[in-house]
Amino acid sequence: MQAHFDVIIIGAGHNGLVCGALLAKRGKRVLIVEGSAATGGAAGTHEFAPGFRASTAHLLHLMPRALITALGLEQQGLRFAATRMPTTALSAEGNHLSLAADAVAAASPADAAAYPAFTARFTRLAGALRPMLGAPPPRLGTDAWSDRIALLKLGWQVRRLGRRDMRELLRIIGMNAYDLLEDNFSSPLLKGALAFDATLGANLGPRAPGTVLTWLMRQALESADGNTGLAQPVGGMGGLTDALTRAATAAGAEVRTGTRVERVLVADDRVTGVVLGSGESLLAPVVVSNADPKTTFLDLLGPEHLDTGFVRKVDHCRARGVTAKLHLALDRLPAFLNLSQSALKGRLLFSPSMAYLERAFDAPKYGEHSAEPALEITVPTMNDPTLAPSGQHVLSAVIECAPRDLRAGWDGSKDAYQALLLDRLEALAPGLKESVRAVELLTPLDLERRYGNRGGHWHHAELAFDQFLFVRPVPGAAQYATPVQGLFLCGAASHPGGGVVGENGRLAAQAVLAKAV
Numbered sequence: 001m002q003a004h005f006d007v008i009i010i011g012a013g014h015n016g017l018v019c020g021a022l023l024a025k026r027g028k029r030v031l032i033v034e035g036s037a038a039t040g041g042a043a044g045t046h047e048f049a050p051g052f053r054a055s056t057a058h059l060l061h062l063m064p065r066a067l068i069t070a071l072g073l074e075q076q077g078l079r080f081a082a083t084r085m086p087t088t089a090l091s092a093e094g095n096h097l098s099l100a101a102d103a104v105a106a107a108s109p110a111d112a113a114a115y116p117a118f119t120a121r122f123t124r125l126a127g128a129l130r131p132m133l134g135a136p137p138p139r140l141g142t143d144a145w146s147d148r149i150a151l152l153k154l155g156w157q158v159r160r161l162g163r164r165d166m167r168e169l170l171r172i173i174g175m176n177a178y179d180l181l182e183d184n185f186s187s188p189l190l191k192g193a194l195a196f197d198a199t200l201g202a203n204l205g206p207r208a209p210g211t212v213l214t215w216l217m218r219q220a221l222e223s224a225d226g227n228t229g230l231a232q233p234v235g236g237m238g239g240l241t242d243a244l245t246r247a248a249t250a251a252g253a254e255v256r257t258g259t260r261v262e263r264v265l266v267a268d269d270r271v272t273g274v275v276l277g278s279g280e281s282l283l284a285p286v287v288v289s290n291a292d293p294k295t296t297f298l299d300l301l302g303p304e305h306l307d308t309g310f311v312r313k314v315d316h317c318r319a320r321g322v323t324a325k326l327h328l329a330l331d332r333l334p335a336f337l338n339l340s341q342s343a344l345k346g347r348l349l350f351s352p353s354m355a356y357l358e359r360a361f362d363a364p365k366y367g368e369h370s371a372e373p374a375l376e377i378t379v380p381t382m383n384d385p386t387l388a389p390s391g392q393h394v395l396s397a398v399i400e401c402a403p404r405d406l407r408a409g410w411d412g413s414k415d416a417y418q419a420l421l422l423d424r425l426e427a428l429a430p431g432l433k434e435s436v437r438a439v440e441l442l443t444p445l446d447l448e449r450r451y452g453n454r455g456g457h458w459h460h461a462e463l464a465f466d467q468f469l470f471v472r473p474v475p476g477a478a479q480y481a482t483p484v485q486g487l488f489l490c491g492a493a494s495h496p497g498g499g500v501v502g503e504n505g506r507l508a509a510q511a512v513l514a515k516a517v
């Protein structure tokens with residue numbers, strides 16, 4: 001039978017779009033099939049109340065400038081409402097701390113002296129990992145020269161740090177963020193805010209081993225040359241994914257929204273296409289999945305096409321969401337205690353100490369949400385008024401920690417949790433509750449239902465030592481190809497991990513071109 005396409009991509013999240021655009025640019029006949037009505041996945045912008053729009057993923061800071069340029073996204077309409085957004089660590093008493101290097105002196109003179117040196121060294125150490133995040137992870141124990149060279153390159157990058165930094169990298173890489181920060185700083189507010197970034201995407205608090213590695217990986221992507229820093233595209237994150245959609249279609253890819261893939265077709269142990277929800281079969285020798293690994297292998301492909309050991313690995317891949325998202329439609333600007341209005345153009349973190357953050361991560365271990373959540377807050381309308389009706393505002397908050405599998409179940413608990421979150425915000429910004437016109441709370445269960453990622457984890461698979469690099473998401477599928485010929489992964493669970501990075505999509509496209517078509 002004649003193939004309808006060279007490549008079918010399941011899902012138009014930003015990674016599926018990057019992969020599709022790059023393959024189409026190389027002359028492949030590409031179809032991108034998206035189950036929901038819009039493209040972008042968690043990196044889209046949606047209207048959550050009449051006239052009020054928000055992005056689930058609200059800050060762009062990990063996507064390499066080179067990828068934005070290679071895809072011509074600015075020519076496709078990508079604009080930034082803000083770049084290099086500053087961060088303020090909020091304190092409940094109003095003694096906030098700007099994380100700008102010259103402002104940390106307010107915390108303590110000792111921290112003021114230590115902070116620039118620590119940041120510079122940490123960025124240098126992270127830089128040694130950076131080349132590894134822009135390349136497929138090498139396979140271990142093979143005789144292939146490409147794998148040997150990739151491992152040698154990694155060793156060389158670390159060696160190039162010089163003896164002192166190399167020793168420091170090896171000392172800290174397996175450590176927990178808590179001990180590292182205790183060794184370097186005294187201000188609880190500063191340590192709490194830095195630990196927040198170290199643990200984002202993990203399911204473990206700052207005392208857990210491996211949280212320095214999570215932080216190094218984030219820093220490596222964030223501080224790459226030419227990057228935007230914390231940025232907000234015009235139109236929210238959907239401004240990025242709309243530009244990506246245009247880049248894919250301009251290159252010749254077809255994008256079908258509102259079309260769910262029900263099954264991946266296999267014949268003689270190789271992929272032959274997909275079956276859509278409508279029952280229609282579409283044929284292609286290559287299928288790339290932007291869906292998470294459990295959905296891809298267990299639901300869409302079916303374990304009968306895989307060996308038992310591989311199925312067990314997929315089953316064991318941890319993807320337990322503990323992050324929720326809150327969007328508020330406000331009829332006026334929130335007034336945080338003792339905080340200047342201009343700080344609202346940046347990012348606000350509420351993680352006032354490492355102990356506070358550790359306790360927030362404790363709750364999900366027992367099937368509970370934290371009564372004292374840690375928050376990452378933005379007010380996107382400060383930089384981009386088009387996101388709300390004139391004079392009104394949107395507050396967007398990432399919330400740690402609320403487990404997908406809440407012991408009491410979300411159905412009967414969501415309203416109370418929402419009230420708790422509004423109370424917490426009211427304590428930080430008195431009068432806020434009175435200005436709320438509409439609320440959208442997305443628990444990890446809601447995120448799972450909306451974006452179709454099993455477990456509701458925002459990165460499809462937890463960011464953890466044992467789920468990084470050569471083993472992300474699982475051994476046997478860490479280089480984008482999978483055990484089934486013609487089936488590839490490109491989503492957040494593949495290397496270099498979650499977040500709006502796009503490198504997964506680019507590297508998956510590279511793997512497809514190298515192996516399959």
Ligand SMILES: Cc1cc2nc3c(=O)[nH]c(=O)nc-3n(C[C@H](O)[C@H](O)[C@H](O)COP(=O)(O)OP(=O)(O)OC[C@H]3O[C@@H](n4cnc5c(N)ncnc54)[C@H](O)[C@@H]3O)c2cc1C
Nearest residue numbers: 011013014015035041042057058059261458491492499500
């Ligand atoms: C609450 C929250 C806040 C976040 N904040 C940030 C942030 O500020 N900065 C940042 O960098 N990252 C953030 N992230 C993480 C980031 O959004 C994700 O890691 C990233 O968007 C994942 O992209 P993806 O393309 O791999 O997958 P997704 O965005 O999950 O897209 C997968 C797509 O596949 C589609 N799909 C799945 N199954 C099928 C099927 N069977 N048929 C057809 N289509 C299918 C889905 O509908 C979806 O559109 C956040 C995530 C969440 C949830």
